[in-house]
Amino acid sequence: MLKKLSDYEQHLLAMAGSGIPLTAEQLLSVRTHIAFFQHERLVHELVMILFALLTVGSFLFLVACPDFAVLILAVLFLGLLVPYIRHYYGLENGVQRLYDLYDRLEQIDRQ
Numbered sequence: 001m002l003k004k005l006s007d008y009e010q011h012l013l014a015m016a017g018s019g020i021p022l023t024a025e026q027l028l029s030v031r032t033h034i035a036f037f038q039h040e041r042l043v044h045e046l047v048m049i050l051f052a053l054l055t056v057g058s059f060l061f062l063v064a065c066p067d068f069a070v071l072i073l074a075v076l077f078l079g080l081l082v083p084y085i086r087h088y089y090g091l092e093n094g095v096q097r098l099y100d101l102y103d104r105l106e107q108i109d110r111q
Contacts, residue, residue: 001040002091005094008037009098012101016101022105041095048084048088051080055077059074
């Protein structure tokens with residue numbers, strides 16, 4: 001998904017760099033793409049929150065019932081949480097950059 005986001009951002013940068021105003025249909029298409037990326041970001045945020053809660057819960061359970069199996073579970077959850085945070089961070093920043101590009105495209109349209 002980060003590759004798609006990056007490719008679309010490059011596409012919008014090229015459109016903004018051309019200085020040619022977009023039609024209403026093209027601006028609607030950009031908004032639709034941004035909405036898809038927002039939805040993806042929301043899904044990953046919810047999954048990340050779930051893994052964060054499971055990670056904290058497993059560490060709390062480890063404190064309450066020290067067992068090697070619980071330690072392995074806690075470490076596995078932590079190992080999955082770190083990539084989820086990294087991926088969500090990329091999605092969040094990418095969507096923010098798309099917002100800025102959309103604003104630039106609208107400014108071209110107003111000139």
